[in-house]
Amino acid sequence: MALINPHINFNGNAEEAFNFYKSVFGGEFAKITRFKDIASEDFPVPAHEAEKIMHIALSIGPNFLMGNDVPEIMGKTNENENRSKISISTDSKEEAERLYYGLSAGGQIEIPLEESPWGSSFAMFRDKYGIEWMVEFEPGK
Numbered sequence: 001m002a003l004i005n006p007h008i009n010f011n012g013n014a015e016e017a018f019n020f021y022k023s024v025f026g027g028e029f030a031k032i033t034r035f036k037d038i039a040s041e042d043f044p045v046p047a048h049e050a051e052k053i054m055h056i057a058l059s060i061g062p063n064f065l066m067g068n069d070v071p072e073i074m075g076k077t078n079e080n081e082n083r084s085k086i087s088i089s090t091d092s093k094e095e096a097e098r099l100y101y102g103l104s105a106g107g108q109i110e111i112p113l114e115e116s117p118w119g120s121s122f123a124m125f126r127d128k129y130g131i132e133w134m135v136e137f138e139p140g141k
Contacts, residue, residue: 005057006086008067008131009077014053017129021065022058024102030057030064035071046072079130087134089141096121096137103127103135 010017022029036050052069065086070077090096100113106128113123113135120138127133 003063005064005066009070010067011076011079012052012069013129014056014067014069018056018058018067024099025058025060027059030059032056085124085132085134090135090137093121093137096135100135103133
């Protein structure tokens with residue numbers, strides 16, 4: 001079966017955001033590459049962007065949450081886009097609560113974690129970095 005590994009773009013705070021995600025999910029960073037690590041004559045990196053994240057991957061079970069900082073030459077990423085959400089299915093209501101309260105801290109709640117009309121515990125929110133999430137626990141699954 002294929003694994004889906006979301007990738008998130010940031011405007012210079014990817015490292016901060018991923019340390020936050022690690023504090024909520026646990027797991028370890030499988031890879032951290034900074035722009036200075038890939039700099040060359042063909043790909044010069046300005047000094048003020050050298051420490052920014054070119055690639056970061058946090059292992060979460062068999063999956064990875066990945067991200068990077070967008071270099072200034074590529075413009076800013078929209079931190080309040082609303083075309084997509086990262087959906088998390090949990091094994092227990094307690095895990096759903098832990099992830100919901102952890103990830104939504106300092107963010108904006110769209111739908112608080114509560115019983116949905118279809119019988120699951122469900123929530124939708126934007127975290128403090130502007131990333132949209134859905135958390136769901138469906139009993140019996």
